[in-house]
Amino acid sequence: MDISKNLLELMTEEEAEMQKSKLFKTEEIKKMMETRKIHEKRIRSDPSKPMHFKDYISNEKCLLKSIAMRREKTKSDAKQGSIEHIILRRVKLLYEVAIEQFTADSELLLSFLKFCRKVNYMRIASDTVSGMLEKFPENAQTWHAAANWYAYDCHDKSKAMVILLKGVQEHPKNELLYKEIIKLELGELAVYTSQNKEDVKEQQLCIQRIQDAVNMVFNNVFNGEFYVHILEMLESNSLTSPIQETIIDRLKADCSDNEKVWHILAQRERNDLYCTYDLPKIEEKVEFPKKESIEKKEEFDKEVEFPKPVDFEKKVDIERKVNFEKKVNLCMTKRTPRARLEACFAKYRQGLAVIPIQRKKHLWKLYIDFLLKLQHEPRGAGTVLKMETLKIALNDASAEFCLLERHYLSWLKLPGVDHKQALLVTEKGTNAIPHSLELWKLRLRLQMINGDPTEVEKAFKVGVAKLRRKSIPLWQSMLRYSTITSSDEQMIALYESGVRQPREVSEVIKPKYLQWVILTRGIDAGRELYMKLVTQKPYCKPLHKMMCKFELMDMENFGFWNRAHKLACQQFGRQDVDVWVAYLQFYVRYNNKIPNLPKKIEDIHREANNHLSKELVYHFETKYKELMASAKKMEKFLNS
Numbered sequence: 001m002d003i004s005k006n007l008l009e010l011m012t013e014e015e016a017e018m019q020k021s022k023l024f025k026t027e028e029i030k031k032m033m034e035t036r037k038i039h040e041k042r043i044r045s046d047p048s049k050p051m052h053f054k055d056y057i058s059n060e061k062c063l064l065k066s067i068a069m070r071r072e073k074t075k076s077d078a079k080q081g082s083i084e085h086i087i088l089r090r091v092k093l094l095y096e097v098a099i100e101q102f103t104a105d106s107e108l109l110l111s112f113l114k115f116c117r118k119v120n121y122m123r124i125a126s127d128t129v130s131g132m133l134e135k136f137p138e139n140a141q142t143w144h145a146a147a148n149w150y151a152y153d154c155h156d157k158s159k160a161m162v163i164l165l166k167g168v169q170e171h172p173k174n175e176l177l178y179k180e181i182i183k184l185e186l187g188e189l190a191v192y193t194s195q196n197k198e199d200v201k202e203q204q205l206c207i208q209r210i211q212d213a214v215n216m217v218f219n220n221v222f223n224g225e226f227y228v229h230i231l232e233m234l235e236s237n238s239l240t241s242p243i244q245e246t247i248i249d250r251l252k253a254d255c256s257d258n259e260k261v262w263h264i265l266a267q268r269e270r271n272d273l274y275c276t277y278d279l280p281k282i283e284e285k286v287e288f289p290k291k292e293s294i295e296k297k298e299e300f301d302k303e304v305e306f307p308k309p310v311d312f313e314k315k316v317d318i319e320r321k322v323n324f325e326k327k328v329n330l331c332m333t334k335r336t337p338r339a340r341l342e343a344c345f346a347k348y349r350q351g352l353a354v355i356p357i358q359r360k361k362h363l364w365k366l367y368i369d370f371l372l373k374l375q376h377e378p379r380g381a382g383t384v385l386k387m388e389t390l391k392i393a394l395n396d397a398s399a400e401f402c403l404l405e406r407h408y409l410s411w412l413k414l415p416g417v418d419h420k421q422a423l424l425v426t427e428k429g430t431n432a433i434p435h436s437l438e439l440w441k442l443r444l445r446l447q448m449i450n451g452d453p454t455e456v457e458k459a460f461k462v463g464v465a466k467l468r469r470k471s472i473p474l475w476q477s478m479l480r481y482s483t484i485t486s487s488d489e490q491m492i493a494l495y496e497s498g499v500r501q502p503r504e505v506s507e508v509i510k511p512k513y514l515q516w517v518i519l520t521r522g523i524d525a526g527r528e529l530y531m532k533l534v535t536q537k538p539y540c541k542p543l544h545k546m547m548c549k550f551e552l553m554d555m556e557n558f559g560f561w562n563r564a565h566k567l568a569c570q571q572f573g574r575q576d577v578d579v580w581v582a583y584l585q586f587y588v589r590y591n592n593k594i595p596n597l598p599k600k601i602e603d604i605h606r607e608a609n610n611h612l613s614k615e616l617v618y619h620f621e622t623k624y625k626e627l628m629a630s631a632k633k634m635e636k637f638l639n640s
Helices: 003-021 026-045 050-074 082-101 106-119 122-135 140-153 157-170 175-193 200-220 224-234 238-254 259-270 294-303 318-331 337-354 357-374 383-399 405-412 419-432 437-450 453-470 472-485 488-499 503-521 523-533 541-554 558-572 577-590 597-611 614-639
Strands: none
Touching: 003 026, 003 082, 026 050, 050 082, 050 106, 082 106, 106 122, 106 140, 122 140, 140 157, 140 175, 157 175, 175 200, 175 224, 175 238, 200 224, 200 238, 224 238, 224 259, 238 259, 259 337, 259 357, 337 357, 337 383, 357 383, 357 405, 383 405, 383 419, 405 419, 405 437, 419 437, 419 453, 437 453, 437 472, 453 472, 453 503, 472 488, 472 503, 488 503, 503 523, 503 541, 523 541, 541 558, 541 577, 558 577, 558 597, 577 597, 577 614, 597 614
């Protein structure tokens, strides 16, 4: 196939249509055509790579979306769809060439089928489906895509079901195929339970087919989470309650160590999706009253003895089973909202009692999250029960070290939690999650409000020891607190402890320490402290900036000021442009009366170039030129 010639013809035609439509500017159209030429060059120069075709196709699909957005924005209907049709022909041609060339690529066929379904190429899609099943029976996705085509595009659910059943024979462990079988059968069941087409016999057949599919799942797929997913699918139709019970039994027997199983069982209790009565065995016959009235309900309850659950693996009388369920549903009394909540909570507790220790934290999370969600529901029946149960659950989960940080934070926000209880909660939280910064911040703040200096210091020291590099918020809070409550000697001891912390902390504490000393004891004491701290590793750039800031305010000791800049350049001059620029600014703006100023500036400039890496020299030179140009303008202004 001469794809280049065909694509060139389409491009010429399309460019003219785009110009006429005025959806895109000339520059945009030109850019689109250039992009196309790049893609075409790739598939011509190296046609052995399917990715070249896929990228080209993806580009064209993006263009279609862009055109649709432009039409929507401009409300343009001039030659509506003419450009789109040309692009669709291009995409179709690219797919056909790629599929012909890469016969072993099932992804291409699946993508082409999706494209045909979207643009309504029905005949081509039908041919694609047939070829796809012949070429790639080993790919479960092809069976699923073919079944979807027949079910939702051709509306032939019987054919779709045949394909799905053949698919599970080829791929007995594929969950997607089983899911689609059950989905189709549930759709059929919904049709035959509607008022217009109610058909008990067809309902029975649908239920039996669903049960058969579930049995196949049990025999081939050993995944508790998939069982849960099927159970959730079946909840939409009450006639599937017997099948739901078989799934629940299997979950309890084989998957009791899975937290999601207990979560779904508890939620079923909340939603009243439980089976009050068991179904009869095959040999037992149940006679129902002819008149189904409320007055005869009590008499009926006495007459009917509800036996043990049936083994659904056996063939049973489906009609009697379905009729029995209808009768049971009729005489079933719905539980109150409070009773449903109590049953739900009990199911969670039942799961927590049997689930393995390593999975217990996950079930606690689901349970606590559910209880917290309940607190946002409108007040009504069970409001007090919800709150009491939540508080009990929080205490129990905390005792087992199963709460998350956000659970403790939510606990603190609950109504009725006073200061003493809040402090206890934060202590539990920091013991369970010792690296939680938020919980340590709250614990320290509550201790400060409590007013006991010994407990404040204890909480602070333990928090700092646990958090280490993340503890700077605790230091900031403690410094503010100590400024009010502590003596100068205690403040110095606190600062001295802070400057010995890891870099993340000491880099903040050192300049604060210097600032406090200068403000309380004067600039000379500050200079002495600066010379002490400046040699301590890790070096601290903000310490130099703080010293220079106060020297700028003092404007007397230019020698010490110069020393601070020089030390900053010695310690950070290999990786930091700003320290050199600040050193130059010191001479250009403040110490510009010295006789050898030009030579001093040139010396600093040369030294910076020698120390900085090549990547940083260009950045430095740019800032240097800006600084010198600014200085010349200022000098000219002052001399005018």
